[in-house]
Amino acid sequence: xxxGIEPTAPLAxxxxxxxxxxxxxxxxxxxxAAVGSLLLxxxxxxxxxxxxxxxAAYAAVVAAIDWYVVLAPDAPGVATYxxxxxxxPFGITLVVDGLSAFMLTMVAILGIASLVFSTRVLxxxxxxxxYFPLFHFLALGVTGAFLTGDLFNLxxxxxxxxxxxxxxxxxxxxxxxTRAAFWYVALNLLxxxxxxxxxxxxxxxxxxxxxxxxxQRLADPGAYGLDPTPVVGLFALLLSVFAIKSGLVPxxxxxxxxxRAAPPxxxxxxxxxxxxxxxxxxxxxxxxxxxxxxxPVELAVPGVGTVIAGDSxxxxxxxxxxxxxxxxxxxxxxxxxxxxxxEGVLAYSSIGQVGFIAVPVAIAATTGSAELRHFAVVAALVxxxxxxxxxxxxxxxxxxxxxxxxxxxxSDLGGLAGRSPPLAIGFFVGSLALVGIxxxxxxxxxxxxxxxxxxxxxxxxxxxxxxxxxxxxxxxxRTWNRSFWGARTDAVEEASVDVVQxxxxxxxxxxxxxxxxxxxxxxxxxxxxxxxxxxxxxxVDAVDPLEPDELETEGGEH
Amino acid sequence: xxxxxxxxxxxxxxxLGTFLLLRRDLIRVVWGLAIISQAANVYLLAMxxxxxxxxxxxPILAGHGEHVPQTADPLVQALxxxxxxxxxxxxxxxxxxxxxxxxxxxxxxxxxLGDRDR
Numbered sequence: 001x002x003x004g005i006e007p008t009a010p011l012a013x014x015x016x017x018x019x020x021x022x023x024x025x026x027x028x029x030x031x032x033a034a035v036g037s038l039l040l041x042x043x044x045x046x047x048x049x050x051x052x053x054x055x056a057a058y059a060a061v062v063a064a065i066d067w068y069v070v071l072a073p074d075a076p077g078v079a080t081y082x083x084x085x086x087x088x089p090f091g092i093t094l095v096v097d098g099l100s101a102f103m104l105t106m107v108a109i110l111g112i113a114s115l116v117f118s119t120r121v122l123x124x125x126x127x128x129x130x131y132f133p134l135f136h137f138l139a140l141g142v143t144g145a146f147l148t149g150d151l152f153n154l155x156x157x158x159x160x161x162x163x164x165x166x167x168x169x170x171x172x173x174x175x176x177x178t179r180a181a182f183w184y185v186a187l188n189l190l191x192x193x194x195x196x197x198x199x200x201x202x203x204x205x206x207x208x209x210x211x212x213x214x215x216q217r218l219a220d221p222g223a224y225g226l227d228p229t230p231v232v233g234l235f236a237l238l239l240s241v242f243a244i245k246s247g248l249v250p251x252x253x254x255x256x257x258x259x260r261a262a263p264p265x266x267x268x269x270x271x272x273x274x275x276x277x278x279x280x281x282x283x284x285x286x287x288x289x290x291x292x293x294x295x296p297v298e299l300a301v302p303g304v305g306t307v308i309a310g311d312s313x314x315x316x317x318x319x320x321x322x323x324x325x326x327x328x329x330x331x332x333x334x335x336x337x338x339x340x341x342x343e344g345v346l347a348y349s350s351i352g353q354v355g356f357i358a359v360p361v362a363i364a365a366t367t368g369s370a371e372l373r374h375f376a377v378v379a380a381l382v383x384x385x386x387x388x389x390x391x392x393x394x395x396x397x398x399x400x401x402x403x404x405x406x407x408x409x410x411s412d413l414g415g416l417a418g419r420s421p422p423l424a425i426g427f428f429v430g431s432l433a434l435v436g437i438x439x440x441x442x443x444x445x446x447x448x449x450x451x452x453x454x455x456x457x458x459x460x461x462x463x464x465x466x467x468x469x470x471x472x473x474x475x476x477x478r479t480w481n482r483s484f485w486g487a488r489t490d491a492v493e494e495a496s497v498d499v500v501q502x503x504x505x506x507x508x509x510x511x512x513x514x515x516x517x518x519x520x521x522x523x524x525x526x527x528x529x530x531x532x533x534x535x536x537x538x539x540v541d542a543v544d545p546l547e548p549d550e551l552e553t554e555g556g557e558h
Numbered sequence: 559x560x561x562x563x564x565x566x567x568x569x570x571x572x573x574l575g576t577f578l579l580l581r582r583d584l585i586r587v588v589w590g591l592a593i594i595s596q597a598a599n600v601y602l603l604a605m606x607x608x609x610x611x612x613x614x615x616x617p618i619l620a621g622h623g624e625h626v627p628q629t630a631d632p633l634v635q636a637l638x639x640x641x642x643x644x645x646x647x648x649x650x651x652x653x654x655x656x657x658x659x660x661x662x663x664x665x666x667x668x669x670x671l672g673d674r675d676r
Contacts, residue, residue: 152637155641156640156644159644159648163648163651166655170658173658173662174662175662175663178655178658178659178662178663179662179663179671182584182655182656182659185648185651185655186579186588186591186652189594189595189645189649189652190579190591190594192595192598192644192645192648193591193594193597193598196595196599196601196602196641197601199602199637200602200605200634200637201605203605203606209633
C-alpha cells in the first residue's frame, strides 16, 4: 500500500482523532452562513436572521473546540483534520491547538458583537447589499488562517480575508474611501507577491510547505539532506508580510486611512481580528516551526560588534521585532495624541498597542530561558486578548457615536457623557482597559508585559513600555475630555442614541471587567495556548508528517 | 543555463513591475502590481526545480512502479495555478477600483489624489 494509490486512513493513528470533525466545523459553519446570506438577498430580515444564527453557531463551535480540544481534563491539546484523508505532508492539513483556539475565541467574541452591531447601523437599502455575506467571508478567511497547517494555504486564507476587507474599506464609496481602498489593495497585492516569494523559496529550500513537516525537517536538516540557512532570509520576507498585516512600524502607513474609511464596526474587526492573524502567524512560525531549527545566525555591524547571534532564526526574528515594536509604540502613541477624530486616535493607538504585543514576542524570541519564553508568550496573548476586547469596544462606541451624532470629529463633539451615560460608561471602561487600570483585563495585559520585560532585565525596554503607557494615558484622556466632557455641541444635543448599539458596547465592557475579575481561567487558557505555541513536538506529532524513510518506500503505513 | 535565463527574466519582470508601481498614473500602478505578481509566479515555478523528479516530490508516480521519470514538480504547478487565479481576481478588482477612483476624483494622477482630503 502506498500513499500514491489509495489514500490511507491516518486519522485513527492521530492523537485526538475523534476531535477531527470539530477542527473543520468553524469553517463549515461560517461558510454556510456566508452562502446562506448570499442567497437570501431578497429577504433582508431572513438574511439578518441567518447571519446572526451563523454567528451564534460559530461561537458555539469555537466554545466546543475550546473545551474538547484544549481545556477539558482529558483534552488532547491538538486535533487535526487531514483533508481527503491524505497523510501529511501530501494533503492539506487543518490543525487546531491551544494557540489557534485562543485566537478563534477572541474572533468569535468580537465577531458576534460586531455582527449584532451591524444589524443596527445599516440603513434598509444596505441590508440588501453584500454586507453580510462579506462579513462572513472575512470571518472565513480569518478562521482558515488560524486553522491551516500549511504555508501556502495560509497565503490563500490571507487572500480570502483581504478580499472581503478591501470591499469593506471601499464600502461607503466616497472619494476618500476609494482612495484609501486603492492604496490598501495595492499594498496588499505587493505583500502577497512577497509572501509568494517567501513561500516558494521555503519550498525550494526544504521541499515542504506543511508547517509540521517544515519544523521536523529544519530541526534535523542532515537527515533530509537540506541546507536550512536560506530559511532565515526567507522568513524575513514572510515576517515583513505579517508585519504589514499586523501594522507594525515601518509597515503601518496604511492603517490610519483604511481604519477611518471602513465602517466602524468593521474597523473593530480589522483591529481586533485581522490584525491578530498577523500576530498569530508570527508566533506560530517563530515558535512552533522555527524554534528548533538548526541554523546558526550571526550578524555583526561594523563599529558596534555582534548585534544578532543565536542558533536558530529566532535570534533574527527577535531583533527585528524589538526594533519594529519600539518604533510602533512611539509612532502610534505620538501619532494618536494629535488626531482630530476619534477613529484617527484609535487607528494610531492600534499601531501603538500592537507594539505592546510584539515586545513580549520579541523577548520570547531572544531569551535563552524556556521559562521566560513561555511567560512572555502568555503576556503577548493576554495583551492581544485585551487589545481585541478594548479596541473592539472603542470602535463600536465610535460607530454608536457616529450613528447618533453623524460625526466623530473631536471638534464637533462634547458633553456626550451627559447625553448618554451608558455609552460614556462603555467608552470609559474601554479607555481604562487600554491604559491598564485594575481590575480590567488591560491591567493584567500590561502587568504581564512589564513583568516579562523586567524578567528579561532590560532597562531600555521598561523605559519604552513606560513611555508608551504614558502616551496611552495622554491620548485616551484627551479623547475622553474632548468628546464626553465639556459643553454639549449641536450635534450632541440632537443625537438619538440607539439602544442596541449601546447594549453591544456595554456587553463588551462587561466582558472586559469579567476577564479582569475572573482572570484565573483566562490565564490558564493563555497558558495552554502558549504551551501549544512553544511545543513544536506535540504539533508535529499530531500532524504526523511522514519520515524520510517512509517517504522513500511505503508512504502511508505507520 | 536555463536557470540563469529564468533568474534574469524574473529579475527583469520585478524591475519593470517596480518601475510601473512608482508611476503617477493609477492604471500603470495596477499594471505594475500585475507584472510583479506574474514575476512571483514565474519565480514560484522556477523554485519547484527543473531538475530530476524523485519519489519525494511526485508520490503519485512512485506508486506506479520503481521508476520515476523526469518530471516537473506538480506541486508548484498547483501552487502557481492558485496564485494565478487569485492574482487575476485581484487585478480585476484593482482595475474596477481605479475606475471608481476616477469617477470619484476625476483624475488618475496619484499626486492629485493625495491633495484632496487634507
